[in-house]
Amino acid sequence: MVSYMNILLYGVGGLVVAGMALLVAFQEKLVYVPVLPGLTKSYAITPSRLRLTYEDIWLSSSDGVRLHAWFIKLFPDTRGPTILFFQENAGNIAHRLEMVRIMLQQLQCNVFMLSYRGYGASEGSPSQKGITKDAQAALDHLSQRSDIDTSRIVVFGRSLGGAVGAVLTRNNPEKVAGLILENTFTSILDMAGVLLPFLKWFIGGSGTKGPKLLNCVVRSPWSTIDVVGEIKQPILFLSGLQDEMVPASHMQMLYAKAAARNNRCLFVEFPTGMHMDTWLAGGDQYWRTIQQFLEQHAPERNDAGAR
Numbered sequence: 001m002v003s004y005m006n007i008l009l010y011g012v013g014g015l016v017v018a019g020m021a022l023l024v025a026f027q028e029k030l031v032y033v034p035v036l037p038g039l040t041k042s043y044a045i046t047p048s049r050l051r052l053t054y055e056d057i058w059l060s061s062s063d064g065v066r067l068h069a070w071f072i073k074l075f076p077d078t079r080g081p082t083i084l085f086f087q088e089n090a091g092n093i094a095h096r097l098e099m100v101r102i103m104l105q106q107l108q109c110n111v112f113m114l115s116y117r118g119y120g121a122s123e124g125s126p127s128q129k130g131i132t133k134d135a136q137a138a139l140d141h142l143s144q145r146s147d148i149d150t151s152r153i154v155v156f157g158r159s160l161g162g163a164v165g166a167v168l169t170r171n172n173p174e175k176v177a178g179l180i181l182e183n184t185f186t187s188i189l190d191m192a193g194v195l196l197p198f199l200k201w202f203i204g205g206s207g208t209k210g211p212k213l214l215n216c217v218v219r220s221p222w223s224t225i226d227v228v229g230e231i232k233q234p235i236l237f238l239s240g241l242q243d244e245m246v247p248a249s250h251m252q253m254l255y256a257k258a259a260a261r262n263n264r265c266l267f268v269e270f271p272t273g274m275h276m277d278t279w280l281a282g283g284d285q286y287w288r289t290i291q292q293f294l295e296q297h298a299p300e301r302n303d304a305g306a307r
Contacts, residue, residue: 031188031220032126033090034119043094043120047072050101059141061117061124061133068121069093069114069138074104081152081177081298082110084138084168086161088276092120099279106287107294110148114138116164128220135168143175151177152298158182159246159275163222170231178297179231180290182238183275186225186250189218194247229257234264234297236290240273240281266293 035041047054053076057069070093074080083103087096093113100111116131117124124130143150155176157165162184169179185191228235235258239251252267259265268289273281282289 031089032116032118034092034116034126036091036095039091041092041120043092045094045097046070047097050097052097052101052104057112057141059134059137061130061137063130063133065117065124065130065134066122067115067117067134067137069112069141072100072104072111072113074108074110078108078110079147079149080109080300081107081154081294082112082142082148082150083107084112084114084142084153084155084165084176086114086135086155086157086164087116088159088161094120102279102287107291109294112138112142128222131164132167135164136171139168139172139175149301150175151301152294154178154180154294154298156180156182157184159184160222163188163224163227166224166227166231169233169235170227173232176233178234178236178293180236180238180293181224181228181251181254182278183240183243183246183273184224184251184254185222185246186253187223188221189223190225190250191246192218225254225257228254229261231258231262234293235262235266236293237265237267238273238278238282238286238289239267239269240275240278241269241271242273242281243275243278245275264297 047070052072053074054070054072057071059067059069061067085096085100087093093115096113100113103109103111114134115122116126117134118126122134139153142148142153153176155165155169155178157163157180159182162181165179166181166184169176237251237255237258239248241248248269255265255267259267270278270282270286279286
């Protein structure tokens with residue numbers, strides 16, 4: 001009996017170790033989803049399909065990765081605020097075009113949409129270090145344009161894009177006028193336990209229990225909870241309370257951490273908003289909230305004041 005029990009324990013232990021080894025080895029495949037199931041990596045549509053005026057932009061990140069982006073204007077001479085938009089995880093920027101079309105109309109703004117490395121037409125493979133470089137390349141490009149008011153660049157990130165945008169905003173206090181976060185997680189460490197509950201004892205943020213033995217091997221922790229506390233610019237938090245992917249408590253914790261050090265934070269809840277449709281569920285209130293944020297923190301300047 002003892003020998004059979006030992007064999008069973010060794011077998012279970014071996015499976016656990018093997019499973020953890022696979023999670024460590026293939027974690028980027030779990031964290032990043034450039035292609036939606038059943039679809040191709042290519043763009044299903046381009047902005048022209050929606051009759052949007054745009055430029056195809058090609059950038060190089062600081063490590064030489066070639067990146068693709070769309071710079072979209074409501075009208076060719078629009079000089080309103082410029083939204084640097086960072087998308088959710090799954091899919092590519094083409095899947096966000098309908099939302100961006102309405103954003104342009106509602107906010108009278110420009111929108112710069114970046115394909116992270118490994119997403120859409122961009123080259124390379126996604127990683128936290130790499131995507132952080134990609135975001136910086138996008139901001140540097142916008143900051144050098146002469147056809148926009150560079151004092152009115154606002155970063156907008158949803159879910160994974162919020163983690164990306166938070167790092168970029170913290171790192172560029174002189175280039176980014178404000179940050180909008182929507183349905184963003186506190187960290188990938190915390191999300192691991194949400195999506196795969198058995199990992200709670202092995203991976204987790206500061207508020208979780210267990211030994212968290214695998215934290216040190218997570219290559220893309222995206223610890224937004226630590227970053228937001230260091231951001232000095234205004235932050236707007238948009239939280240869909242029916243979010244089925246990221247618990248709404250994550251947004252509440254992010255706001256609490258940021259507001260403790262930054263008195264220019266605003267938290268707005270949308271009771272019926274889910275992870276991907278808060279912009280629809282929120283209706284007029286959603287767009288009015290963003291418009292007021294832009295008017296307050298990225299106001300129109302006269303020509304003499306614009307850079």
